[in-house]
Amino acid sequence: MADAQAQDRIFLGRTLPAGGAAAQDIALSLRLANRHGLVTGATGTGKTVTLQVLAEGFSRVGVPVFAADIKGDLSGIAALGEARDFLVKRAGEVGMTYLPDRFPVTFWDLSGEQGHPVRATVSELGPLLLARLMGLNDTQEGVLNIAFRVADEQGLLLLDLKDLRAMLAHVSENAASLGRHYGNISAATVGAIQRQLLVLENQGADAFFGEPALRIEDLMRVDAGGRGVINI
Template sequence: MAGENGVLIGYSDHPELLLLNRANRHGLVAGATGTGKTVTLQILAQGLSDAGVPVFAADVKGDLSGISQPGTPNEKFQARAAKMDLTLDPAAAPVIFWDLFGEQGHPIRATVSEMGPLLLSRMLELNDAQEGVLTVAFRVADEEGLLLLDLKDLQAALTFVGENAREIGARYGNVSPATVATIQRKLLVLEDQGGANMFGEPALALSDLMRVDGSGRGYVSMLAADRLIASPRLYATFLLWLMSELFEELPEVGDPDKPRLAFFFDEAHLLFRDAPKGLIEKIEQVVRLIRSKGVGVYFVTQNPADIPDTVLGQLGNRIQHALRAYTPADQRGLKAAADSFRPNPAFDTAEAIQALGVGEALVSVLDPKGAPTVVQKTLVRPPASRLGPILPGERAATMAASPVKGLYDQTKDRESAFELLKARAEQAADAKEEAEARAQADKEAAADAAVRERQARRTERLPSASRAPSRRNSNRQSMGEAFAKSMLRTIGNQVGRELIRGVLGGLQKSRR
């Protein structure tokens, strides 16, 4: 499927080749449902693999998994191969299956820190204010030395920001606890969609996407996306993250003889749908510059109009399957598709696009000088590998022989933001409990001291004679004592009067 210089796409009046030294200039595979886009993707992926180029592709419908098994050519394929004077030798490509949910392939993960606030905001559908608060949470986590590895780490960091909103807001602007709560609720929705499986460790090592086998063929890393595509933003954001990681991590290589990796982005319209301007600009930047890292990006979608012009203009290799124009919107898309090709004077491009049959395409690729060739009607070659999905047993056998078997199957949960903030909270709770206990003890001691002090002051105020315990004297007289004293006074008075009378009487007698 791959020659010395390029990958055979099919035949027009001559072989149509995707030149290896121009394959990093990106490409587009477009066409309506059922017109052969998946088969074309399979041909390109296997051809690049045969040429020693590792490939990453998302298997949205499960059909692409057949690339891992040798094909069984039917009569239709044999007739097409004979028409092209082509010998059809059944062959499979070396494949590594990946799955975000760990069911149909090896788990594939990223850390929250690697994903970053911009892509997470896109995934969570945050508005500008919410994105700002999420960015603050990432900044605070960096300052506090908190690793954000999985979603529970991010939840813990947001809780910390909400609890310290006044102090953090003084440094970074208003941080509303209500906004923090809104982000946390959206994280719960993401978890319900299976997003928790995306984040954690061990995170994907890019080198595992760039493997070659013992015979020099590039591995096709295939992401099982039939379940993932049910959450379109999750799917699109994850692939965009992966593309961004390649851009940021790989060194510059200029224009190599062949790409270091070919990246196929199926259902590419999901990447751009409702995307904010800042995200579109980031995608444009990545697509424009990643080619110098030796990576070719191929968007697979229904209509070229799904791709912004700023991105579409950078896709040099184009394969257009049939489009139907039943509505005004379809007609505009058809015109855009036709206008994106270098015209061929032999036919009207717009009419040709509508007349294409299954397995036919309009092809324009970059020539050795880097210029797009004149568009040609092309019969796409049949694949050497199997068409359609594989059986569960075949998938299991492929995974058992995988070069990354055991590397990602078990999650690791090292100390990160969740554990550190939990430990801080426990220490703060213990310190608070200890402080409250000390305060209570001090309060009780102060109360006891006050009681002792009052008792001491009362004792000091009493007379010294009365300090010893004794029976208290009373100035009051009992009834008996009062009667006796009265009798004594009466008797005394009588005796006294008698004595006086006696004395006076004696004196009187003597005078006589």
């Protein structure tokens, strides 16, 4: 809406004049916007719209936004809105002019089917998180750590699950020599880890591991016009 937002605040709405009281703007001061907030209310009271207005407001002042949108309610902010009668009427009631707008949006998708794929390399995830993800016991986690250590010492990047499988096979084949430095490595333990990797692959995890890996900088971009990109 025109004249709705100053550079130091995000406009959220305006009260209707009632009982002789003048209309008042409801806004979020940008200097307070780094604090925690909670939007709550019954179904249909405008929680999602409020979050959308916040996302648009941050974008408008050049602040990138990340929003986890399970139902796809926010996808429309990437397209130019329509000046529908009820929107124009509502804007007029609060003394504003309705102007359709669009915002820079990047869609992210774990599977890479409906947006840019969210990826990470096996090396970046690390043995601790990967062991938790696969539910490994202490012995299996120890062997997984050995595989990562050997890869580091040999300057090998573990990009995807295929790389990790190959490294585990290498560790198993050289168990005798590696065992003198890192402790016992049994074929049964390596086999158990390989089976857990198979479970991950069957659940679609192979689409998550790989390059290019997601960087925090990918979520902190602005467009050519200075608006913050909204990451959904």
